[in-house]
Amino acid sequence: AQKVTQAQTEISVVEKEDVTLDCVYETRDTTYYLFWYKQPPSGELVFLIRRNSFDEQNEISGRYSWNFQKSTSSFNFTITASQVVDSAVYFCALQETSGSRLTFGEGTQLTVNP
Amino acid sequence: DADVTQTPRNRITKTGKRIMLECSQTKGHDRMYWYRQDPGLGLRLIYYSFDVKDINKGEISDGYSVSRQAQAKFSLSLESAIPNQTALYFCATSDFPADMEEDTQYFGPGTRLTVL
Numbered sequence: 001a002q003k004v005t006q007a008q009t010e011i012s013v014v015e016k017e018d019v020t021l022d023c024v025y026e027t028r029d030t031t032y033y034l035f036w037y038k039q040p041p042s043g044e045l046v047f048l049i050r051r052n053s054f055d056e057q058n059e060i061s062g063r064y065s066w067n068f069q070k071s072t073s074s075f076n077f078t079i080t081a082s083q084v085v086d087s088a089v090y091f092c093a094l095q096e097t098s099g100s101r102l103t104f105g106e107g108t109q110l111t112v113n114p
Numbered sequence: 115d116a117d118v119t120q121t122p123r124n125r126i127t128k129t130g131k132r133i134m135l136e137c138s139q140t141k142g143h144d145r146m147y148w149y150r151q152d153p154g155l156g157l158r159l160i161y162y163s164f165d166v167k168d169i170n171k172g173e174i175s176d177g178y179s180v181s182r183q184a185q186a187k188f189s190l191s192l193e194s195a196i197p198n199q200t201a202l203y204f205c206a207t208s209d210f211p212a213d214m215e216e217d218t219q220y221f222g223p224g225t226r227l228t229v230l
Contacts, residue, residue, distance in 0.1 A: 009154070035218070045157075045204060045221035091156060100145060100164070100208060100217055101172065104156035 002027045004094050006105035013082055014113050021077040021108045023092030029053075033095040034068065034075040035102065040088040051075065082112045117141045118222035120205050126228045133192040135225050137205030144209065146188040147219060148172075148180060151202040160203075163188055195229040202226050 003026040013019045025034065036048040049059060051068050059066045063080045079086055089109050093102040118139045127133050137146065145164050149157040149172075159172030161180040169180060177199060181189045192199055203226075206219040 004156075006156075033217075037221075043202065043226075044223045045206075047218060047220060050218050093157075095217070100219075101147075101159050101162065102157070102219055104158070106154055106156045 002029075002032075002094050002096055002103045004092055004103050004105035006090075006092055006108050008108045009106070010109045010111070012111045012113065015084060016081050017112075018078060018080050019082050019110065019112075021079075021090050021092075021110065023075045023077065023105060025073050025075065025092070025094045027094060027096055029096040031097045035093040035095065036066065036075075036077050037091045037093065038088045039091065039107070045091070048077075079110075082110075084112050084114055086110060087112045118205060118207055118220060120203075120222040120225050122225060123223065124226045126230065127195055128230050129194075129196055131195050131229075133195050133227065135190045135203055135205075135227070137188045137190070137222055139186050139205075139207045139222075141207055141209075141220065142185075143207040143220075144185065145207060145217075145219075146182065147206040147208075148178075148188070148190045149204045149206065150174065150199075151204060151224075157204060160190065192227075192229075195227075197229045200227060200229045 005024045032053045034051045038046045065078045067076045089107045091107045092105040121136045147162040148160040151157045158174050163182045179191045202224050204224050205222040208217050208219045
């Protein structure tokens with residue numbers, strides 16, 4: 001069965017610090033997809049990124065970057081030069097090719113203090 | 115206008131009452147989902163539907179039912195609400211993918227339900 005673990009329940013940093021959110025997953029599928037979603041204090045879920053299991057290239061989008069390593073079953077998310085507006089709960093999720101359902105991790109609450 | 119809307123956004127009800135949460139989407143997606151979010155547990159799938167005639171149970175369907183009235187509408191019902199159904203409920207949609215590449219789920223704003 002698939003599983004996603006976000007071991008960091010809460011992280012607190014000071015503005016402009018870099019921060020990495022960890023995500024470890026388990027799956028028996030050879031083809032699968034990994035996601036990150038952001039949930040700001042307003043409550044909605046915002047899609048950030050989707051990666052397929054055949055593409056291990058790191059992705060960078062502005063201050064956001066993602067490091068996918070199949071060897072360690074990890075898909076970590078780094079925010080560079082964090083800002084107060086980055087404060088949110090971040091969810092990592094897994095989607096197997098056997099179905100369209102998403103399996104979510106427990107989420108990491110990130111607080112960026114001024 | 116939002117692509118995925120949920121009504122109501124907030125609801126307080128009493129134990130034993132029947133409650134319906136509604137989801138509408140203008141994205142033209144075939145697939146729709148209902149999740150619930152509880153603190154420390156992430157989101158868990160309740161039901162999903164791949165088209166109007168297709169309804170499937172998720173991992174926590176007990177105590178819930180759904181109705182897919184049209185491609186754009188997917189309702190979640192609690193026939194007899196109980197306090198442990200207090201949670202944040204999300205509807206999501208995704209397109210029918212040719213090769214899974216476009217099967218990204220987009221979420222509505224959520225409905226906060228409190229059962230007293």
